[in-house]
Amino acid sequence: MPEYSSTFSAESYFSTQPPPPSLEHDIAGVKEFVRRQKERGRNVVLVTSGGTTVPLELNVVRFLDNFSAGTRGATSAEYFLKAGYAVIFMHRQFSLQPFSRHYSHSTNPFLDFLEIELDIEGPSASVVSDEASAASQICVTPNKREALLEVLTAYKAVHAAGTLHTLTFVTVNDYLWLLRAVSQELSVLRRKAMYYLAAAVSDFFLPRQKMSEHKIQSGKGSLHIEMDQVPKILKPMVDDWTGKDGFVVSFKLETDPSLLVPKAQTSLQRYGHQVVIGNDLNRRKFEVVFISWKYALPPSSTSDGTNTTESNSPFAESWLRIDPHDHSKEIEEKIVAELVKKHEVWVAGAETL
Amino acid sequence: MPEYSSTFSAESYFSTQPPPPSLEHDIAGVKEFVRRQKERGRNVVLVTSGGTTVPLELNVVRFLDNFSAGTRGATSAEYFLKAGYAVIFMHRQFSLQPFSRHYSHSTNPFLDFLEIELDIEGPSASVVSDEASAASQICVTPNKREALLEVLTAYKAVHAAGTLHTLTFVTVNDYLWLLRAVSQELSVLRRKAMYYLAAAVSDFFLPRQKMSEHKIQSGKGSLHIEMDQVPKILKPMVDDWTGKDGFVVSFKLETDPSLLVPKAQTSLQRYGHQVVIGNDLNRRKFEVVFISWKYALPPSSTSDGTNTTESNSPFAESWLRIDPHDHSKEIEEKIVAELVKKHEVWVAGAETL
Numbered sequence: 001m002p003e004y005s006s007t008f009s010a011e012s013y014f015s016t017q018p019p020p021p022s023l024e025h026d027i028a029g030v031k032e033f034v035r036r037q038k039e040r041g042r043n044v045v046l047v048t049s050g051g052t053t054v055p056l057e058l059n060v061v062r063f064l065d066n067f068s069a070g071t072r073g074a075t076s077a078e079y080f081l082k083a084g085y086a087v088i089f090m091h092r093q094f095s096l097q098p099f100s101r102h103y104s105h106s107t108n109p110f111l112d113f114l115e116i117e118l119d120i121e122g123p124s125a126s127v128v129s130d131e132a133s134a135a136s137q138i139c140v141t142p143n144k145r146e147a148l149l150e151v152l153t154a155y156k157a158v159h160a161a162g163t164l165h166t167l168t169f170v171t172v173n174d175y176l177w178l179l180r181a182v183s184q185e186l187s188v189l190r191r192k193a194m195y196y197l198a199a200a201v202s203d204f205f206l207p208r209q210k211m212s213e214h215k216i217q218s219g220k221g222s223l224h225i226e227m228d229q230v231p232k233i234l235k236p237m238v239d240d241w242t243g244k245d246g247f248v249v250s251f252k253l254e255t256d257p258s259l260l261v262p263k264a265q266t267s268l269q270r271y272g273h274q275v276v277i278g279n280d281l282n283r284r285k286f287e288v289v290f291i292s293w294k295y296a297l298p299p300s301s302t303s304d305g306t307n308t309t310e311s312n313s314p315f316a317e318s319w320l321r322i323d324p325h326d327h328s329k330e331i332e333e334k335i336v337a338e339l340v341k342k343h344e345v346w347v348a349g350a351e352t353l
Numbered sequence: 354m355p356e357y358s359s360t361f362s363a364e365s366y367f368s369t370q371p372p373p374p375s376l377e378h379d380i381a382g383v384k385e386f387v388r389r390q391k392e393r394g395r396n397v398v399l400v401t402s403g404g405t406t407v408p409l410e411l412n413v414v415r416f417l418d419n420f421s422a423g424t425r426g427a428t429s430a431e432y433f434l435k436a437g438y439a440v441i442f443m444h445r446q447f448s449l450q451p452f453s454r455h456y457s458h459s460t461n462p463f464l465d466f467l468e469i470e471l472d473i474e475g476p477s478a479s480v481v482s483d484e485a486s487a488a489s490q491i492c493v494t495p496n497k498r499e500a501l502l503e504v505l506t507a508y509k510a511v512h513a514a515g516t517l518h519t520l521t522f523v524t525v526n527d528y529l530w531l532l533r534a535v536s537q538e539l540s541v542l543r544r545k546a547m548y549y550l551a552a553a554v555s556d557f558f559l560p561r562q563k564m565s566e567h568k569i570q571s572g573k574g575s576l577h578i579e580m581d582q583v584p585k586i587l588k589p590m591v592d593d594w595t596g597k598d599g600f601v602v603s604f605k606l607e608t609d610p611s612l613l614v615p616k617a618q619t620s621l622q623r624y625g626h627q628v629v630i631g632n633d634l635n636r637r638k639f640e641v642v643f644i645s646w647k648y649a650l651p652p653s654s655t656s657d658g659t660n661t662t663e664s665n666s667p668f669a670e671s672w673l674r675i676d677p678h679d680h681s682k683e684i685e686e687k688i689v690a691e692l693v694k695k696h697e698v699w700v701a702g703a704e705t706l
Contacts, residue, residue, distance in 0.1 A: 062418070094457070100464055
């Protein structure tokens with residue numbers, strides 16, 4: 001066991017932190033899914049979604065979490081599926097998923113739109129007797145039917161076609177091990193693989209060596225938590241795990257608008273992947289900025305036209321917006337359309353090399 | 354504004370930390386609900402459920418969380434409703450709720466058991482054409498119907514009777530303000546009010562004065578978080594907010610089994626309420642221990658008979674267990690039955706004073 005170090009590289013991370021017990025089983029499933037998509041010549045996107053946790057104890061009672069309902073990832077996954085992609089949906093357990101996201105138990109509980117109908121004549125539909133229960137139908141109320149029919153039809157089509165594969169993570173450790181292994185599996189698809197990293201990943205963590213077995217007792221006056229930085233994995237991901245051919249899209253979430261574009265540009269420069277999507281926490285549902293390379297990929301026509309690129313800058317900057325008051329629209333529709341176009345160019349690029 | 358102090362009493366907490374914006378609206382709803390139940394002479398139980406968060410920034414990206422799916426609270430609420438109680442279900446937003454808890458999108462997604470049925474003759478039920486969609490029914494598949502019918506019937510009955518009132522919290526600050534205000538509203542019910550405190554409440558928090566506005570930047574080598582203790586609110590709750598007449602049940606969750614009974618007893622001694630339910634993290638789904646006062650409330654016959662009380666101890670200790678392999682049973686059924694009996698004695702006790 002290597003000596004404990006307080007600064008982890010990706011390499012020292014994986015050699016000191018234990019893999020999750022389900023890893024082998026999870027990867028066997030991914031391998032099979034990828035094999036099937038390769039046979040069909042389908043593009044595959046890995047969508048990561050939701051926040052990762054940092055447990056503070058081995059018997060987890062308390063943990064540090066990153067705020068993320070999973071809206072971006074779950075919504076985008078639906079549009080990728082609609083666009084004909086196969087999707088590996090790697091999400092935080094219990095966070096939003098494609099399709100079921102429309103029916104949150106808190107905001108749109110499905111029990112509210114089910115009616116009990118009796119198959120026999122006589123008693124009114126709202127009376128359920130013992131003799132009747134065996135012959136009852138439970139159906140969706142008419143005014144909810146149309147919206148649900150659309151979601152349900154898409155859901156069933158995706159299941160029939162086998163184009164959605166779902167994985168879950170909880171801790172940042174689960175996430176890192178899974179991300180590496182899934183990327184390595186997807187690398188066989190070369191340029192046809194996209195990586196859409198929408199998960200909210202912990203920046204800091206508690207190495208196993210620092211964790212205590214039992215619940216931290218709260219008798220003391222105050223609690224001090226000292227945490228180490230999670231190694232940046234975009235570099236090994238781009239340079240190594242994805243086989244250098246993958247189309248990698250990362251996200252930058254900021255609360256200070258003035259930091260958004262500079263930090264997104266810095267990230268793209270540092271890691272050399274394809275796109276950074278920047279979003280301001282308070283505007284993310286109706287506005288995002290695409291930072292990409294000016295010369296590898298020409299600006300697309302689905303952006304709203306404000307292509308502000310300085311002549312000396314290697315970066316292209318493209319803002320996508322929707323009307324914040326139009327609740328029938330989702331910005332992920334524009335995001336995915338833009339990425340599908342860029343990915344198409346990327347895949348075609350392989351043929352011209 | 355009082356000078357910043359690192360040790361908070363309940364009093365200094367409420368005078369330095371701001372109430373949640375929704376408090377007034379939430380309490381108006383509770384007031385009305387309690388008034389209606391008082392008219393009907395119904396017992397009311399406040400069930401708190403799920404974990405509280407401690408935001409680390411004002412624009413919340415990271416937060417400290419307490420592990421709790423809300424199973425205990427959501428399951429108990431269903432049994433309390435079944436026993437004829439009115440329930441105020443005060444839970445962590447998006448955690449499990451009574452009834453919908455059976456249909457987690459992850460483990461039992463409802464979209465899987467809906468079928469599209471055409472109202473017209475001809476096309477098979479699995480083919481949906483444009484002309485047909487307007488005349489389609491969406492119904493539950495036969496093999497899922499019976500189980501869902503039971504849940505749905507109970508759900509509709511509770512809604513018709515108006516015996517379930519739901520509130521949500523996210524942060525420990527929301528929780529504390531809400532708990533105090535709801536308890537004060539319930540105090541008008543005197544002994545008919547029960548308080549079932551199953552929520553996993555943060556022991557430590559970051560006072561507003563210590564929080565930064567923007568996302569903590571992860572450029573530094575390591576992250577230090579220094580937190581203050583959340584004031585213990587059981588004391589003001591028992592002595593003050595509940596009007597001294599409420600039947601208060603608290604929980605103790607431990608990972609070290611040897612600490613379970615001693616800590617539960619210490620808690621009951623310290624706060625003078627009615628019951629502490631102790632549970633070991635790894636055994637909580639099939640075993641709990643009730644610590645109560647030996648002489649105020651005689652042991653009930655629903656416990657499994659292992660009433661181990663030492664002659665000098667003022668405490669009664671009663672273990673409730675179910676078979677861990679029998680997945681048709683839920684321990685909350687026993688917990689609630691035991692509490693209903695104890696509460697009945699408590700309510701009757703008022704009439705003999």
